[in-house]
Amino acid sequence: MNDLLVANSVSKNFGDFRALNQVSIAVPKGSIFGLLGPNGAGKTTLIRIINQITMPDEGSVLLDGQNLKPEHIRDIGYLPEERGLYKSMKVGEQCLYLAQLKGLSKSEAKSRLKYWFDKLEIGDWWNKKIQELSKGQAQKIQFVVTVLHKPKLLIFDEPFSGFDPINANLIKDEILQLREEGATVIFSTHRMESVEELCDHIALIHKSNKVLDGKLNDIKRQYKTNTFEVGLESTNKDKVLSEIQNTFEVLPATFRNLNDDIKLNIKIGDNTSPNDLLSFLTAKAEVHHFVEVIPSASDIFIQTVKNN
Amino acid sequence: MNHLPLIIKREYLTKVKNKSFIVMTFLSPLIMIALIAVVSYLSQLNNDKQRTISVLDETGYLKDVFQNTENTNYTNLNGLDLEDAIALVKEKEDYGLLHISAVDSLDAFSKNVKFYSEESPSLSIISGLERKIEKRLREKKLQKDGVTLAQIEASKTSIDIAQESFDGEKSSKIDNIVKLAFGGIAGYLLFMFIIIYGNMIMRSVIEEKTSRIIEVIISSVKPIQLMMGKIIGTSLAGVTQFAIWVVLGGVLMFIVSAIFGIDLTQASTPQQEIMNQAIQAQGAQAMAENLITAISNLPIANLVVAFIFFFIGGYLLYSSLYAAIGAAVDNETDTQQFMLPILMPLILAVYVGVFTVIEDPHGTVSTIFSFIPFTSPVVMLMRIPFGVPLWQQGLSLLLLIGTFIFAVWFAAKIYRVGILMYGKKPTYKELFKWLKY
Numbered sequence: 001m002n003d004l005l006v007a008n009s010v011s012k013n014f015g016d017f018r019a020l021n022q023v024s025i026a027v028p029k030g031s032i033f034g035l036l037g038p039n040g041a042g043k044t045t046l047i048r049i050i051n052q053i054t055m056p057d058e059g060s061v062l063l064d065g066q067n068l069k070p071e072h073i074r075d076i077g078y079l080p081e082e083r084g085l086y087k088s089m090k091v092g093e094q095c096l097y098l099a100q101l102k103g104l105s106k107s108e109a110k111s112r113l114k115y116w117f118d119k120l121e122i123g124d125w126w127n128k129k130i131q132e133l134s135k136g137q138a139q140k141i142q143f144v145v146t147v148l149h150k151p152k153l154l155i156f157d158e159p160f161s162g163f164d165p166i167n168a169n170l171i172k173d174e175i176l177q178l179r180e181e182g183a184t185v186i187f188s189t190h191r192m193e194s195v196e197e198l199c200d201h202i203a204l205i206h207k208s209n210k211v212l213d214g215k216l217n218d219i220k221r222q223y224k225t226n227t228f229e230v231g232l233e234s235t236n237k238d239k240v241l242s243e244i245q246n247t248f249e250v251l252p253a254t255f256r257n258l259n260d261d262i263k264l265n266i267k268i269g270d271n272t273s274p275n276d277l278l279s280f281l282t283a284k285a286e287v288h289h290f291v292e293v294i295p296s297a298s299d300i301f302i303q304t305v306k307n308n
Numbered sequence: 309m310n311h312l313p314l315i316i317k318r319e320y321l322t323k324v325k326n327k328s329f330i331v332m333t334f335l336s337p338l339i340m341i342a343l344i345a346v347v348s349y350l351s352q353l354n355n356d357k358q359r360t361i362s363v364l365d366e367t368g369y370l371k372d373v374f375q376n377t378e379n380t381n382y383t384n385l386n387g388l389d390l391e392d393a394i395a396l397v398k399e400k401e402d403y404g405l406l407h408i409s410a411v412d413s414l415d416a417f418s419k420n421v422k423f424y425s426e427e428s429p430s431l432s433i434i435s436g437l438e439r440k441i442e443k444r445l446r447e448k449k450l451q452k453d454g455v456t457l458a459q460i461e462a463s464k465t466s467i468d469i470a471q472e473s474f475d476g477e478k479s480s481k482i483d484n485i486v487k488l489a490f491g492g493i494a495g496y497l498l499f500m501f502i503i504i505y506g507n508m509i510m511r512s513v514i515e516e517k518t519s520r521i522i523e524v525i526i527s528s529v530k531p532i533q534l535m536m537g538k539i540i541g542t543s544l545a546g547v548t549q550f551a552i553w554v555v556l557g558g559v560l561m562f563i564v565s566a567i568f569g570i571d572l573t574q575a576s577t578p579q580q581e582i583m584n585q586a587i588q589a590q591g592a593q594a595m596a597e598n599l600i601t602a603i604s605n606l607p608i609a610n611l612v613v614a615f616i617f618f619f620i621g622g623y624l625l626y627s628s629l630y631a632a633i634g635a636a637v638d639n640e641t642d643t644q645q646f647m648l649p650i651l652m653p654l655i656l657a658v659y660v661g662v663f664t665v666i667e668d669p670h671g672t673v674s675t676i677f678s679f680i681p682f683t684s685p686v687v688m689l690m691r692i693p694f695g696v697p698l699w700q701q702g703l704s705l706l707l708l709i710g711t712f713i714f715a716v717w718f719a720a721k722i723y724r725v726g727i728l729m730y731g732k733k734p735t736y737k738e739l740f741k742w743l744k745y
Binding site for chain 1: 311314315318322326516519520521523524525526527528529530728741
């Protein structure tokens with residue numbers, strides 16, 4: 001078993017509305033799994049099913065090869081998008097309470113909290129009430145509470161919202177560190193740059209159906225169009241341009257460069273190799289820039305959602 | 309994993325440590341006692357005031373009728389004419405002038421009695437005067453028919469019907485009053501408890517929703533555990549508050565009456581006057597003895613056990629509904645439309661208790677309402693002092709428990725879905741749909 005979490009054709013209805021339709025995902029152990037989708041696609045419903053907050057109407061979810069059961073609550077840490085803490089409760093008491101609900105003993109929770117509070121340098125917040133903290137500070141507390149019981153599976157729903165760039169980086173590093181220590185992470189976000197940065201695998205849910213699933217690199221390979229971004233310098237621009245246009249499919253390109261040269265996106269067919277294109281170009285002009293166009297996660301997201 | 313004790317502990321401590329809860333706990337008995345003290349002090353002040361009423365009786369029939377009492381002096385102005393008498397009363401700033409003009413016969417009397425005063429006189433003074441005059445006139449009329457004063461005195465009798473059930477259980481009027489008092493207090497206590505602490509549960513559910521912590525919590529515990537923990541924790545806080553109120557109220561009452569010498573229990577109200585008359589009629593000693601027998605006549609064991617069960621059952625039934633309402637809405641202002649269906653049966657229960665149980669504790673209406681689960685806790689608690697067959701109590705309790713389980717199931721459904729719903733206020737139709745999620 002290399003998958004920590006497997007969902008088998010999970011469906012969920014709310015009255016007449018089908019929130020999830022036969023969705024299957026497999027989250028490999030030790031991966032960071034991006035769960036993507038437009039607003040209202042059904043991501044949160046799936047996450048809630050994994051957390052046993054709601055039950056699926058059809059299908060099953062397995063954690064470590066076992067059907068989900070109440071004991072699994074200890075193995076999961078969940079940071080919901082709609083987050084909050086008891087406002088008038090003190091930070092320390094609150095953390096202890098939430099940790100005990102996850103099955104930690106009081107003394108164990110205390111020593112782990114001390115470790116995290118020292119690590120994040122928030123030790124002097126222990127006796128403050130949540131309402132005395134800023135939103136970002138409260139989010140830090142919430143992060144600590146989520147990971148405190150060392151769960152096998154961490155689920156983060158928009159973990160960086162509300163953080164300034166410095167703290168967002170801090171949290172990102174902590175997530176990566178937790179992965180190093182053996183945790184598996186499900187990561188739901190609308191920020192494609194963090195998907196690009198963090199995720200090994202992604203699944204895209206759209207209108208209650210899973211429309212895309214796999215390793216991020218595989219998907220990118222699948223979505224690439226054999227297009228190359230090219231910057232050329234030549235004394236006879238018009239001639240070179242028309243020669244290229246006669247041989248390949250050409251689109252204008254924009255990128256920053258030092259020279260005022262020819263900038264093109266050149267699409268080659270399946271039978272042509274990048275080397276063929278390069279030798280074709282070197283024969284005609286001086287090549288300053290030659291990059292394969294790789295689709296970004298954002299491009300893939302938009303394209304997939306539009307096509308469905 | 310059983311988190312219930314943990315949740316109960318948190319709910320209890322949060323409530324008890326809450327500032328406004330502490331303030332209310334200690335301030336309420338103070339305010340109550342202060343109010344009672346002020347009212348009784350003022351009414352005593354009122355009673356202590358001396359007033360003088362002048363009497364101008366031109367008939368001579370009412371001689372010796374008006375005897376000076378502690379608070380009222382009567383001045384006889386016989387011999388003066390009306391205008392002089394009024395002027396004199398005005399000058400002396402007396403309370404008023406009672407004028408009886410000369411009459412030919414006793415029958416014409418009623419049209420010739422008048423009371424003159426600066427301000428309109430108090431009702432009790434006028435009716436007091438009326439009673440005195442009526443009594444004298446009745447005596448005069450009887451004497452005219454040849455009945456002597458001694459015979460009139462001898463004809464006065466006082467009846468206190470002794471009551472006995474077929475089983476030989478003796479009781480009296482005072483028994484019924486005691487029974488009513490016990491039942492009424494029990495029922496009313498439950499009513500107050502449900503309203504105060506049901507609302508508290510509702511607010512605490514809403515708070516969890518608005519602070520958005522709910523999703524974190526229910527990823528660790530089952531919603532029904534959270535709901536039950538809330539209900540139990542809040543109830544314990546409520547019991548604590550009630551206990552402090554009782555103790556503090558008692559102590560304060562004692563201190564206030566000791567320091568200011570105000571007898572709070574003797575606040576003179578019309579009811580108490582009647583009571584006092586009854587006591588005078590029977591003799592205080594006999595009255596106290598009757599009271600003690602009346603209390604010992606009560607089915608005490610039955611009362612205590614039934615109180616505990618019906619109180620818990622009724623309270624849990626209603627508080628789970630309060631929790632469901634809290635889960636269904638986003639803020640307190642939206643609760644109104646859902647509160648009505650809860651308050652209606654509760655208020656109905658109190659009305660049925662007050663109006664029909666007093667009239668006929670075992671009549672059809674009281675019996676039926678003591679079986680309907682939403683009214684049974686209050687109505688049954690009011691009926692039990694009068695002796696209710698055990699099978700009736702058992703059946704009523706069974707129905708209550710059944711409904712309670714159903715209500716918890718229902719509330720848990722609403723709760724489970726509702727706590728994760730934000731934004732719009734749900735309609736009843738939507739609530740019904742949630743039951744099927």
